Amino acid sequence: MAPKNKPPKAKNADAKTITGAEIVLRALADQNVDTVFGYPGGAVLPIYDAIYNQNAVEHILVRHEQGAGHAAEGYARSTGKCGVALVTSGPGATNMVTPIADAMLDSIPMVVLTGQVPTHLIGTDAFQECDTVGVTRACAKHNYLVKDVNDLARILHEAFYVATTGRPGPVVIDIPKDIQFASGTYVGPETIKHRTYQPRYEPKAQRIEQALELMKTASKPIFYTGGGVINSGPEASKILRELVEETGFPITSTLMGLGAYPGEGDKFLGMLGMHGSYEANNAMHDCDVMICVGARFDDRVTGRLDAFSPNSKKIHIDIDPSSINKVVRVDVPVVGDCGQALKALLEGWKEKKKKTPSLKAWWAQIEQWRAFKSFDYPSSTEVIKPQFAIERLYELTKHRDDVYITTEVGQHQMWAAQHFKFSQPNHWMTSGGLGTMGYGLPAAVGVQKAHPDALVVDIAGEASIQMCMQEFSTAVQHKLPVKVFILNNEWMGMVRQWQQLLHGERYSSSYSDALPDFVKLAEALGGKGIKCDDPTKLDDALKEMIEYDGPVLFDCMVEKAENCLPMIPSGAAHNDMILSDIKGDEIDEAGKQLV
Incomplete structure (x- = not known):
């Protein structure tokens, strides 16, 4: 019997026998990968040796494997390309599980390369062994265990295809150390054609016609858009904007869809859902035709399902057929790429436009x-309101086209979504589905690497930033001038808010009483620290942060007990919102119901 890793006869002139580690690097280069985020370890040292011997792919050394995954996510989300992370076996792989799951829920294209113990040791509980394929099976779009070096090139190219086509997502490739050392045949990406995975991009004409018929009879329509529009590419956002103008329909967005339509556009109702605007949530509740584009009816959007848009006909456009009718039954399912479906709707609307019901009463x-x-929120000259801090950051940067915002997870994340008006796709990076604290700083590292001359700001909370604080050192090492803008209320803000509103003000383990001095911490890590607690001095401090040519940690002391409102309590309907006291009084006076 021939040795397992003996290279087969080359099938084309480009085939070349090289080591498995070299195959990895050549495949990455052929996939136009310019950056890999990673952390070395024993099971991937052959790949790191191959990195040392080439210049096509740059490696960014993070401080924790979770940081590598989130950095790859930030890189991918801000560019539309596939992010790549490289980690070792065992704890390296398990530390990657959180970003893999995060990318899966938010449909972020990512290829994760993990080392594995040598093939003959698999299953023996060897040092730093874990069943990476088993661990990631439930949270990755697909995964592979490479058993033959001659399969490695094909698997690498196939992984990029799977990660970036259809509904994007993370793909894991587990590579045993002996496979990295072995010699095998390299084949290029042009030889790869997946036989079973072929997503549908072109929507069925019949479904487009059905959608148009509903749209043309609607008197209270609304576009409900999500991250799928952004994943489809910049052209999809352009088409969406034109379709909104042609139809005159109002539009709202999920957290992940912000930027597909301009935040200051006259048809935009703001974000919807748990912390969405009053107008967006009420319009979703009362609409008669809903056009859902690239969203998945997440529970933070729908609220109580039996009260979700109870009188509407629903059109759902999604490239993932498994997302349709999974949560909400729809009247017109449209399977296909958001951009192509929107283009078909736009062309159909223009071509067959007839007299449609007036939307005057709906807009009124x-x-x-x-x-x-x-x-709105109560203003203050004594303390910095967190909403005010976001608004000032927006006003001081909105003239620039190169502003990218990442966030951690919590109140600050929702305030950023509410008060920072995004005008372009791919400029807003946040953890939506998984809600991963610690996402923002490493994501900002990835974004800054992809856009070295841009202004990249991680809007953070003092609790969440400590989850992956060590990645500030990564930014310093690689001269990535990320800015971390901490809204410091000395609480786990969202936890405290829920405990106040829903748990009888029993503040169990939500107070941070041993916080670091963030200014000294920034300096200790080699960056710049800024602190401000005076609203009259905030603009000057923000300008100092923006203009500094290096990483900055800005400790912005804000109102401690401020709540992020409006808020739909879990399990409530869209029109059952908790509002701020000043707004609640106005609505009561207008005869509206306030929960």
Whole structure:
């Protein structure tokens, strides 16, 4: 019998016998990968040796494997390309599970390369062994265990295809150490064609016609858009904007869809869902035709399912057929790429446009809801309100086209979504589905690496930033001038808010009483620290942060007990919102119901 790893006869002129580690690097280069985020260890040292001997792919050394995954996510989300992370076996792989699951829920294209113990030791509980394929099976789009070096090139190219096509997601390739040392045949990406995985991009004409018929009879329509529009590419956002203008329909967005339509656009109702605007949530509740584009009816959007848009006909456009009718039954399912479906709707609307119901009454109702200005908050000259801090950051940067915002997870994340008006796709990076604390700083590292001359700001909370604080050192080492803007209320803010509103003000383990001095911490890590607690001095401090040519940690002391409102309590309907006291009084006076 021939040795297992003996290279087969080359099938084309480009085939070349090289080591498995070299195959990895050549495949990455052929996939136009310029950056890998990773952390070395024994089971991937052959790959790191191959990295040392080439210049096509740059390696960014993080401080924790979780940071590598989130950095790859930030890189991918801000560019539309596939992010790549490289970690060792055992704890290296298990530390990657959180970003893999995060990328899966938010549909982020990512290829994760993990080392594995040599093939003959698999299953023996060897040092730093774990069943990476088994561990990641439930949270990755697909995964592979490479058993033959001659399969490695094919698997690598196939992984990029799977990660980036259809509904994007993370793909894991587990590579035993002996496979990295073995010699095998390299084949290029042009030889790869997946036989069974072929997503549908072109929507069925019949479904487009059915959608158009509903749209043309609607008197209270609304576009409900999600991250799928952004994943489809910049052209999809352009088409969406044109379709909104042609139809005159209002539009709202999920957390992941912000930027597909301009935040200051006159048809935009703001974000919807648990911390969405009063007008967006009421319009979703009262609409008669809903056009859902690239969203998945997440529970933070729908609220109580039996009260979700109870009188509407629903159109759902999604490239993932398993997402359709999974949560909400729809009337017109459209399987296909968001961009192509939107283009077909736009062409059909222009071509067959006829007299449609007037939307005057619908917009009049929306303007009444808008007039309550549900994101308003009591102003203060004594303390910095967190909403005010976000607004000032936005006002001081909105003239720039190169501003990218990442966030951690918590109140600050929702305030950023409410008060920072995104005008472009791919400029907002946040953890939506998994809600991963610690996401923002390493994601900002990935974004900054992809856009070295841009202004990249991680809007953070003082609790969440400590999850992956060590990645500030990564930014310093690699001269990536990320800015971390901490809204410091000395609480786990969202936990405290829920405990106040829903758990009888029993503040169990939600107070941070041993916080670091963030200014000294920034300096200790080689960056710049800034602190501000005075609203009259905030603009000057923000300008100092923006203009500094290096990593900055800005400790912005904000109102401690501020709640992020509006808020739909878990299990409530869209029109059952908790509002701020000042807004609640106005709505009561107008005869509206306030929960």
